[in-house]
Amino acid sequence: MGASTPRHHSTPPPLLTKRILAFAFYVLVPLALLHYLLSLPPPPPPPTSTLTAPKPQQQPAAARKRAPPPPRCDYSDGELVRSEAAPLLYNGTSCGGTIKAGQNCEAHGRPDTGYLRWQWRPRGAGCTVPPFDPAEFLRLVRGRHVAFVGDSLARNQCESLVCLLSSAFPSQLVRGAGGGDGDGDGDELRKFRRWAFPSHGATVSVFWSPFLVNGTEKAKGGTGLNHNRLFLDQPDQRWAPEVPGIDVVVLSAGHWFLHPAVYYDRGAVVGCHQCPDPNNRTETGFFGVFRLAVRNALGEIVLRAARTEPSNRRPKLAVVTTFSPAHFEGDWDSPRACARTEPYAPGEREPEYMDREMSGAEAEEVAAARADAAARGAGVDVEALEVTRLAGLRADGHPGPYMHPFPFAGGERDRVPNDCVHWCLPGPVDTWNEILLQVVKRWAAGVDADDDASSPP
Template sequence: MDPIGGSEPSPRKMMIAILTLVLCLLSLKDFEVHGGTQANCDFFSGKWVHDPSYPLYAALKCPYITKPFDCKANGRPDSDYQEWRWQPNGCDTPRFSARGLLEKLRGKKLVFVGDSITQNQFLSLICLVSEVFPTTFNPRSHMNNRFISTEYNVSIEFSWAPFLVDLETNNEGKRILHVDEIQSNSAHWIADVLIFESSKWWPEVLGSQRWDIVMEGNQSYTNMNPMVTYSKALTTWAQWVSSNLDPQTQVFFRSTSFSHYNSQRRCDSEKEPIEDPSYDPQPTAHAAILQQVLSTTKFPVKFFNIFRNSVFRKDGHPSMYTIPNITEPEHQDCTHWCLSGVPDSWNQLLYAILLGA
């Protein structure tokens, strides 16, 4: 028997204590914490909380924000839209750290692929990082931009590909969408982290068609159903991902973000987020096709679902504080997002996920 009241614990008691500690640690495995973030947290289910410690950077001090997203420089007088933080249900996310992100990405390349909403998120991340670290920005073109942190040997890039698959204009001025070709665009996509998105340029969202002819192999179509076109394009993308990427590559596909046009096609009167938790508009028709393709692709693509995150932020759009339109002076942008603003939350979620990877 163990001595009672001894000055030193017996070997048996020490063994029991060690085993107890091991069991406690094992019990915490499913709740691993990374910078205050539970590894099994659903980051995309939550609510917006007013937080005067935001924004994380001063928009007027970030030289990389393009004119359409630079709402303060374009004359927007209110600032409350910048002071909101996304709070996931049941867990917390770490506050964004430029140093933490660059350390995690040291020696790597991260590429955003998509349309101007993706460019919105790309520029947000550049502002978040450049607020702390001097960087080199290489605006090679509207289509492809690159941001480099020489200290960490990190490259953050944007690749313009609104349909993912290739789009070309022939000698007759016809716009041809090749639903089974992706080589021209994908030449820019070899990276360590890839964030894809394709939604706003499809007719169901944009309201108009951005191609004249669909090509599949040697067959041309002038009346292919846009949803069928979308499915074929996504399938081509999924096949490319599965066949060309290293298994160590982290791949995300971001959902579409919500637009907030009222009946007059305006949103400039919106100053606060929607607070009704029952407000639950349905995603666009192509969301189901995206989910089906992602569920069958061989490569483990993570669905980055910011749809509900964006649903409540009717106050976050440029509205009238965007590029002046001479021909349509009443035009407002209720699709893109002001910077600083909502896309910063997407990058904070991306940061949290990368920390836990």
């Protein structure tokens, strides 16, 4: 037999090989992987506490109420405590456009700064005066109008508040003039000013009304009317008609009542102080007139609020800043008229007779107006901002000779004008607004609680 020829196995063509590999890669392998995954046990569900927050539940109205208001405190009873801890929120440069030049003690060269480092500590249990918080104040008066009504001390306090608030939030002067050397009392554009705080939709205003009621001021410079005229039965139309649009009104007056004046009621003369015609009129003094002016101003606020349609009525807070004593020691133009650099020590100065009479009348009229507002259902809370004792201790906080720039730049002088009535800014008057914040906080807490209680759950 001859040798057989070996048989050869056939080889698939290259194109078929590629198709087989592609089928395995794109079809068989994924099917095998899917089969494996399906054979695994299901994983445990993730804990909801770490991946899913529980949905908030609607709380009843009572549970949505804000924290309880701070206690009603007697801020007239306390002591001054020196403190270096609290930083100053503004100075004569950062807020120089708001401060009246005569109260910008830093810009006018006052060399000492110790008067900036005192805090008021009330003695009542649970009563404190924390450093001023601009964010908290503006939160409380969001969308509201705060107005100061009265004399140059009302303006002094208003400018302090604007500077404190502007240290943290931008403000816009939307009515009146800016800072500078205007004398405030005689500059009409500085008598009526308004600032807006766009971040909170809040406004702060000042209205010049040295008698709180209608009056004509004596002429300056020795020509014209030499006495004031007060019309005790007439509201001051420069501010009273705006009461419906004001939410917090702060009244402050007193020193203008010390000047010569004639008093009118229903067109007739009812008295005078330092009477311009002593042969025809008998001295009646000013304490009773001051009381009546405060009474009528508060009554005007309550009455206008009560007359407002209930659908348009907004809760109001009326505050009376009590009388702030002057501290002239000796002649008004002595270089030492009010040159103290520290407050009076405990027991060194007690409130004087005039201080007690003025602040006492204010406290009594506040209590009476509070009762009247409640009886009328006017929606007005009435409070006293008692600063008389506190202010009486702060003889160190006045501009004194620094009401004018650098009064001793040319050396010591025998005579120099002094301001021992108003307050340096920054200075003791900032404490008044720290107390005002506590009063507003308590009022706003009550208003918000009432709103929560009346709203549906």
